[in-house]
Amino acid sequence: MRRALIAGCGVAGLAAAACSPSAASSPRPPEKVYASTCGYCHGANVGPIIRGRALPAEQVTAVVRGGLNGMPAFRPSEISPAELDALAQWVEASKADPKEKGK
Amino acid sequence: MSGPTIDRRGLIGAGVAGAAALGLAACSGEAPVGQGATLAKGVSKADFAGAIKAFRAVVGDEWVFADPETVKPWAKTYVPDPGGRHRPVGAVCPATVEEVQELVRLANQFKQPLWPVSTGKNMGYGMSSTAAPGQVVLDLKRMNRIISVDPDLCTALVEPGVTYQQLHDYLAENKIPLWIDVPTVGPIVGPVGNTLDRGVGYTPYGEHFMVQCGMEVVMPDGEILKTGMGSTSNPSAWQAFKWGYGPYLDGIFTQSNFGVVTKMGLWLMPAPPVYKPFVVRHPKMEDVSRIVDAMRPMRINNIIPNVVLMMGAGYQLAMFNRRGDVWQGTEPVPDAAFEKVGAEQGLGMWNTYFALYGTPGMIAESEKIVRGAFEAIGGEVLTEEEMGDNPYFHHHATLMRGGLNLDEVGLLRWKGAGGGLAWFAPVAPAKGDETRGQTELAKQILGKHGFDYTAAFAIGSRELHHIIALLYDKSDPEEEKRADACYRELVTGFGEKGWASYRTGVHAMDLVAQQYGEVNRTVNARIKDALDPNHIIAPGKSGIA
Numbered sequence: 001m002r003r004a005l006i007a008g009c010g011v012a013g014l015a016a017a018a019c020s021p022s023a024a025s026s027p028r029p030p031e032k033v034y035a036s037t038c039g040y041c042h043g044a045n046v047g048p049i050i051r052g053r054a055l056p057a058e059q060v061t062a063v064v065r066g067g068l069n070g071m072p073a074f075r076p077s078e079i080s081p082a083e084l085d086a087l088a089q090w091v092e093a094s095k096a097d098p099k100e101k102g103k
Numbered sequence: 104m105s106g107p108t109i110d111r112r113g114l115i116g117a118g119v120a121g122a123a124a125l126g127l128a129a130c131s132g133e134a135p136v137g138q139g140a141t142l143a144k145g146v147s148k149a150d151f152a153g154a155i156k157a158f159r160a161v162v163g164d165e166w167v168f169a170d171p172e173t174v175k176p177w178a179k180t181y182v183p184d185p186g187g188r189h190r191p192v193g194a195v196c197p198a199t200v201e202e203v204q205e206l207v208r209l210a211n212q213f214k215q216p217l218w219p220v221s222t223g224k225n226m227g228y229g230m231s232s233t234a235a236p237g238q239v240v241l242d243l244k245r246m247n248r249i250i251s252v253d254p255d256l257c258t259a260l261v262e263p264g265v266t267y268q269q270l271h272d273y274l275a276e277n278k279i280p281l282w283i284d285v286p287t288v289g290p291i292v293g294p295v296g297n298t299l300d301r302g303v304g305y306t307p308y309g310e311h312f313m314v315q316c317g318m319e320v321v322m323p324d325g326e327i328l329k330t331g332m333g334s335t336s337n338p339s340a341w342q343a344f345k346w347g348y349g350p351y352l353d354g355i356f357t358q359s360n361f362g363v364v365t366k367m368g369l370w371l372m373p374a375p376p377v378y379k380p381f382v383v384r385h386p387k388m389e390d391v392s393r394i395v396d397a398m399r400p401m402r403i404n405n406i407i408p409n410v411v412l413m414m415g416a417g418y419q420l421a422m423f424n425r426r427g428d429v430w431q432g433t434e435p436v437p438d439a440a441f442e443k444v445g446a447e448q449g450l451g452m453w454n455t456y457f458a459l460y461g462t463p464g465m466i467a468e469s470e471k472i473v474r475g476a477f478e479a480i481g482g483e484v485l486t487e488e489e490m491g492d493n494p495y496f497h498h499h500a501t502l503m504r505g506g507l508n509l510d511e512v513g514l515l516r517w518k519g520a521g522g523g524l525a526w527f528a529p530v531a532p533a534k535g536d537e538t539r540g541q542t543e544l545a546k547q548i549l550g551k552h553g554f555d556y557t558a559a560f561a562i563g564s565r566e567l568h569h570i571i572a573l574l575y576d577k578s579d580p581e582e583e584k585r586a587d588a589c590y591r592e593l594v595t596g597f598g599e600k601g602w603a604s605y606r607t608g609v610h611a612m613d614l615v616a617q618q619y620g621e622v623n624r625t626v627n628a629r630i631k632d633a634l635d636p637n638h639i640i641a642p643g644k645s646g647i648a
Binding site for chain 2: 036037040041044045046047065066067069070071072073074075076077078
């Protein structure tokens with residue numbers, strides 16, 4: 001008997017289920033996007049801290065899509081337009097996290 | 104030993120503030136298709152417009168990008184491109200293999216070349232920019248299903264858009280005690296793209312193509328090929344047995360343009376009971392030779408089972424420091440400056456990172472052998488006990504257990520705000536004298552063009568990859584041109600000695616292919632003509648046009 005787990009958004013048995021975290025139908029929350037992408041550099045001694053600085057959302061969006069200096073660009077296929085809208089708002093409204101390093 | 108205090112905020116803060124004015128927003132609605140773009144040879148404006156229109160019908164308007172503004176996220180690159188030859192003219196993002204098949208058929212109809220990328224984040228190798236002008240990026244990132252994980256066979260089958268972060272999260276959420284093996288930028292890249300470019304990681308499963316098993320490939324005519332056991336009536340061994348029957352085909356879909364890989368199997372390492380990372384410090388540049396000679400037998404007999412990184416102080420310091428913190432002159436940083444600042448931050452001139460995996464008894468036995476070998480050649484053998492929270496040790500201790508971080512992105516800040524990086528990666532046999540020769544030649548060529556020797560060696564087993572990070576300020580057009588010239592001289596200068604690269608960026612694919620000789624190129628060209636007569640898949644990839 002084949003015991004392979006079939007991974008369909010974590011629902012066992014859903015072979016070939018539609019599972020697209022970047023699809024508009026299932027946007028990841030901004031905390032998740034930040035933790036799994038942005039936060040590896042920003043606040044981790046690589047890029048500048050961006051939380052708690054009231055960076056305007058439209059500016060965050062522009063930098064994410066275009067890249068800036070050493071920062072890579074992130075495409076709509078990686079961070080969907082809906083996810084980026086929520087992320088940019090979240091960054092603008094965020095409070096500083098004292099655990100982050102790099103000031 | 105505690106690490107240095109690092110404050111990087113000032114580095115790009117000013118740049119962030121200025122970015123909005125540059126108009127980098129991605130979604131600008133309707134814009135002229137292909138405006139101002141250089142189209143591929145033989146493709147008319149009408150062909151291009153027709154292809155874009157047809158692509159929209161397949162994937163939807165919102166997943167086709169064909170004007171300079173919206174293509175920007177695919178054009179961002181770190182490699183030198185002073186002539187702007189490597190900018191894509193468009194991007195199309197399918198979500199299913201059926202859509203890929205249809206796009207490939209349409210590309211044939213309109214003779215519009217497609218440049219497939221998986222996650223498009225290979226950093227100093229060109230990201231999602233293209234080898235030749237006029238190509239539309241076939242962006243597979245939306246195809247991000249983890250199709251299966253078998254906890255008994257310790258295998259996975261994934262699509263190209265799956266990142267290591269996603270695979271890591273899946274294993275953690277489902278409490279499957281398997282490790283992943285990541286390259287240095289694991290969170291934003293994935294197994295398919297890295298394996299297809301024959302990249303490496305740093306656990307015992309670090310040679311990624313060795314632990315790849317089975318592919319699904321959309322061929323240039325739109326047909327689907329499943330390699331190995333995948334095309335049998337019950338492909339239950341697809342991820343278990345690599346070879347299938349007859350000629351082994353998986354290799355021709357790596358570093359090539361013979362098809363579009365849409366699924367790939369890989370093997371995963373069972374989490375070991377104990378993991379113990381080490382660093383060996385050596386004080387002098389010339390120590391490189393004896394480190395390699397000491398390491399070679401322990402890699403071949405598997406006392407040290409993982410892909411070893413022997414990191415130069417320059418490469419290490421460039422991750423977490425700005426150049427001005429180390430050296431104020433415009434000439435290349437002298438060894439003495441790297442040595443001095445390195446020592447202040449807990450680094451030797453060479454820092455050799457490896458790990459032991461297994462039961463406590465196995466590790467204790469191996470540790471005796473390893474300590475004996477390195478202490479005999481003047482190495483300081485150090486563990487977490489001595490290194491504590493040293494950020495360099497932490498970085499490598501994370502990588503060698505398949506952990507995720509993006510510390511290496513810090514390299515992009517070494518030479519100012521411009522963000523320029525091209526990795527030059529010549530191969531050599533794991534012999535001390537050749538290693539010393541490579542180090543001397545690299546310093547000579549880099550020095551001639553005014554660049555620093557920021558380098559490392561990845562020791563596979565019988566060979567090593569010399570990973571030279573050519574760091575430059577891409578915002579300075581003169582420096583970008585100089586970096587381009589320097590890279591080309593590195594390729595040809597090393598090539599004359601038989602030290603050809605294992606991999607390169609889009610800016611130098613043809614030049615690297617030349618180092619492997621005309622017969623090799625002709626055979627690849629014949630395969631290309633046979634499988635892809637219209638040359639619609641990634642012309643120029645690996646020098647195969």
